[in-house]
Amino acid sequence: MDLTINGVTQRVEVEPDTPLLWVLRDTLGMTGTKYGCGAAQCGACTVLVDGQAVRSCVTPVESVASAAIHTIEAVETDPVGRKVVAAWVEQQVPQCGYCQSGQVLTATALLKQTPNPTDGDIAAAMVNLCRCGTYEAIATAVRKAAGA
Known part of the structure; x- marks a missing residue:
C-alpha cells in the first residue's frame, strides 16, 4: 500500500492490520516516533494524521492509507x-x-x-x-x- 508520510509517498508491503508505529519504525526506519506502552495510553507514539494527534501504536496502517501522516522528523x-x-x-x-x-x-x-x-x-x-x-x-x- 501507499502511504503519504511527511509529504512523500512511500510504498510499503505490510499486513493491513500492522500498527502504523511499526511501519514507521521498522519498515521505514523513522525512529523519531517512540514505542511507549503499546496501548494508546502514554502518547510517546503520537503522530499527526490529517492534522489530528493519533496514537500510532494502535492505528492499523490500512486505516491511514489515504491520509496525510506527519511525524516528528518533519x-x-x-x-x-x-x-x-x-x-x-x-x-x-x-x-x-x-x-x-x-x-x-x-x-x-x-x-x-x-x-x-x-x-x-x-x-x-x-x-x-x-x-x-x-x-x-x-x-x-x-x-x-x-x-x-
Missing part, C-alpha cells in the same frame, strides 16, 4: 510545528526526552486547531505521559508557542 516544515519546537528549546522542556516527539506533535495539533488555547484547552489536550514530570514546562512552552 515537524519543523510546518510553521506551527516550528514555533512549538522553538518554544520547547527556549523553555528547555525535555529532561530524558523520550516522550517529547509525541508531546511536540500533540502541541502542534492543538495549536493548529486552537491557535490561542486557554489553560483548560492545554490541560485537556496535553494528556501524554511524561515520566520526568515536565508538565508545567510543557504547558509554558505551549503558551509561548501560541503567543509567538
Whole structure:
C-alpha cells in the first residue's frame, strides 16, 4: 500500500492490520516516533494524521492509507510545528526526552486547531505521559508557542 508520510509517498508491503508505529519504525526506519506502552495510553507514539494527534501504536496502517501522516522528523516544515519546537528549546522542556516527539506533535495539533488555547484547552489536550514530570514546562512552552 501507499502511504503519504511527511509529504512523500512511500510504498510499503505490510499486513493491513500492522500498527502504523511499526511501519514507521521498522519498515521505514523513522525512529523519531517512540514505542511507549503499546496501548494508546502514554502518547510517546503520537503522530499527526490529517492534522489530528493519533496514537500510532494502535492505528492499523490500512486505516491511514489515504491520509496525510506527519511525524516528528518533519515537524519543523510546518510553521506551527516550528514555533512549538522553538518554544520547547527556549523553555528547555525535555529532561530524558523520550516522550517529547509525541508531546511536540500533540502541541502542534492543538495549536493548529486552537491557535490561542486557554489553560483548560492545554490541560485537556496535553494528556501524554511524561515520566520526568515536565508538565508545567510543557504547558509554558505551549503558551509561548501560541503567543509567538
